[in-house]
Amino acid sequence: MAALDTVAVPLPRRSPSLRWSWGLLANLVARNLRVKYQRSALGFVWTLLNPLLTVGVLIMVFHYVVRLQVPHYWAFLLSGYFVWSFTLQTLTAATTVLPEHSHLARSLPLPSEVLITATVLSRLVEFLAELVLVLILLAAFHHGGVPAGYLWLPALILLQVVLVLGLTLPIATLSAFFHDVQHALPLGLMVLFYVSPVFYPASLVPERLRAWYQLNPFAGLLTAYQSALYQGRAPSPGPLALTAAEALVIAGIGYAIFRRYRALLPEIV
Amino acid sequence: MPSSAATAPSSPRSSERPGGTPALAALEPAIVCRGVVKHYYYYEHRTTSLREMFRRRVLRRPLHVRQPRFALSGLDLRVGQGEGVALLGPNGSGKSTVLRLLAGIYQPSSGSIEVRGRVGTVMELGAGFHPELTGGENVRLYGAMLGLSGREVAARYGRILDFAGLHDFIAMPVKYYSSGMQARLAFAVAICVDPDILLLDEVLAVGDQAFRERCMERLHRFRAEGGTLVAVSHDPEGIAALCERAVWLQDGHVRMEGPTAEVAAAYAASARQEGGS
Numbered sequence: 110m111a112a113l114d115t116v117a118v119p120l121p122r123r124s125p126s127l128r129w130s131w132g133l134l135a136n137l138v139a140r141n142l143r144v145k146y147q148r149s150a151l152g153f154v155w156t157l158l159n160p161l162l163t164v165g166v167l168i169m170v171f172h173y174v175v176r177l178q179v180p181h182y183w184a185f186l187l188s189g190y191f192v193w194s195f196t197l198q199t200l201t202a203a204t205t206v207l208p209e210h211s212h213l214a215r216s217l218p219l220p221s222e223v224l225i226t227a228t229v230l231s232r233l234v235e236f237l238a239e240l241v242l243v244l245i246l247l248a249a250f251h252h253g254g255v256p257a258g259y260l261w262l263p264a265l266i267l268l269q270v271v272l273v274l275g276l277t278l279p280i281a282t283l284s285a286f287f288h289d290v291q292h293a294l295p296l297g298l299m300v301l302f303y304v305s306p307v308f309y310p311a312s313l314v315p316e317r318l319r320a321w322y323q324l325n326p327f328a329g330l331l332t333a334y335q336s337a338l339y340q341g342r343a344p345s346p347g348p349l350a351l352t353a354a355e356a357l358v359i360a361g362i363g364y365a366i367f368r369r370y371r372a373l374l375p376e377i378v
Numbered sequence: 379m380p381s382s383a384a385t386a387p388s389s390p391r392s393s394e395r396p397g398g399t400p401a402l403a404a405l406e407p408a409i410v411c412r413g414v415v416k417h418y419y420y421y422e423h424r425t426t427s428l429r430e431m432f433r434r435r436v437l438r439r440p441l442h443v444r445q446p447r448f449a450l451s452g453l454d455l456r457v458g459q460g461e462g463v464a465l466l467g468p469n470g471s472g473k474s475t476v477l478r479l480l481a482g483i484y485q486p487s488s489g490s491i492e493v494r495g496r497v498g499t500v501m502e503l504g505a506g507f508h509p510e511l512t513g514g515e516n517v518r519l520y521g522a523m524l525g526l527s528g529r530e531v532a533a534r535y536g537r538i539l540d541f542a543g544l545h546d547f548i549a550m551p552v553k554y555y556s557s558g559m560q561a562r563l564a565f566a567v568a569i570c571v572d573p574d575i576l577l578l579d580e581v582l583a584v585g586d587q588a589f590r591e592r593c594m595e596r597l598h599r600f601r602a603e604g605g606t607l608v609a610v611s612h613d614p615e616g617i618a619a620l621c622e623r624a625v626w627l628q629d630g631h632v633r634m635e636g637p638t639a640e641v642a643a644a645y646a647a648s649a650r651q652e653g654g655s
Contacts, residue, residue, distance in 0.1 A: 216499070
């Protein structure tokens with residue numbers, strides 16, 4: 110008779126067929142994108158339409174109704190919103206990636222980490238395409254040239270991937286065990302949206318709350334993106350270093366949770 | 379017979395070995411399972427929600443503890459290199475669990491499993507196919523899932539299409555294939571992986587007669603070339619030609635083990651008896 114907490118979950122010697130495979134990862138990313146785009150006439154337009162509509166609505170509300178005092182508010186919004194929508198869509202997809210592959214996971218030895226990473230990377234490819242568009246718009250109509258802040262993008266994208274992957278791994282793992290994750294996640298994301306500087310600048314947060322506010326790694330990430338894209342200059346190193354450290358800790362914990370349960374995932378989902 | 383000295387007492391007689399495998403090869407085990415136990419905690423894990431965890435952890439109220447369901451209780455199995463072993467048994471006797479453990483899909487709850495060589499797994503044909511992708515795209519994807527690099531898939535591409543006999547349909551999305559065509563393509567990819575050890579769940583019931591014969595012929599060649607085969611079957615007659623030894627599983631343990639013909643006869647007799655009573 111064993112209750113859940115006394116069940117010894119084996120941390121097994123992994124069979125060689127379960128090793129990480131870049132080839133499989135590339136194939137899965139290509140599959141995800143192909144399936145999404147190849148039979149759709151407008152393809153990428155649909156992917157852009159959702160964030161563009163949201164950005165339009167946010168401009169209407171916060172520029173014309175609430176009248177936030179942010180010059181070139183559209184440019185400010187664009188420099189952070191796509192990072193947010195990447196996060197939102199990736200974390201939401203994390204709850205379904207393992208169930209979608211449950212049939213497969215039971216018939217072939219597939220490393221779950223590759224399945225999960227493929228979800229993040231196929232979304233990242235779309236994000237990069239969106240980002241190119243945003244960069245062109247900002248350079249043409251906001252900066253009138255290419256600002257030095259753009260040079261920071263590779264580092265910021267890497268930070269974003271580490272942070273989001275670090276959350277995706279445990280969310281995918283835990284949602285295989287607890288259906289509650291699927292219910293809790295939208296609520297968590299809704300709160301995260303409002304406590305992160307997506308549609309308002311972090312500088313509007315009262316001074317005495319600022320230290321707490323900056324603990325949110327997404328506040329750090331979005332502020333850094335807004336420095337690089339909207340202001341066109343290097344993000345301030347202190348907060349960026351804090352965010353990077355947080356992202357590494359989150360990724361470490363997330364991977365540990367995943368690793369603890371990954372042997373059980375094919376039987377559970 | 380040299381193999382009987384090294385392997386378990388139940389090792390096969392060489393006269394029954396089809397395909398003329400070198401007898402020496404049987405000295406080296408390809409698969410060794412020692413005391414393998416596998417239990418599933420389906421109910422505990424699956425329906426455990428945060429509410430149940432709260433009841434247990436915070437209120438300290440015990441849950442209805444469900445007995446673990448033993449799929450295998452202490453399996454010892456040794457398969458020599460180049461040997462063919464059939465797993466017989468009724469539904470739920472643990473046959474597929476054995477294959478999944480050998481493939482590395484599941485991990486044993488206790489005991490040890492050693493598998494030497496490249497493993498090819500055919501549990502379910504076409505499980506890795508995406509209906510929207512073309513046959514060719516699916517070949518590359520499925521090949522990657524089976525552990526082939528892009529170059530290895532490219533090298534086998536022609537062979538795969540030849541075997542499946544689907545050259546004309548390769549640019550068509552797989553959703554327009556008949557189920558037999560899908561199975562042909564999947565089996566063609568799986569067999570062209572060139573594994574040392576092939577794990578075969580009951581998959582040959584699909585496809586038309588001609589293709590089934592081609593599969594059997596290919597499996598015989600695989601055995602003749604020294605491949606190790608572990609196959610699950612409900613149809614002992616079909617599998618007897620491929621596997622010289624059989625293991626009859628019942629309720630997670632070995633009920634009988636020996637030459638396929640003997641085990642199959644005993645299994646068939648028992649099934650008839652149970653069916654009649």
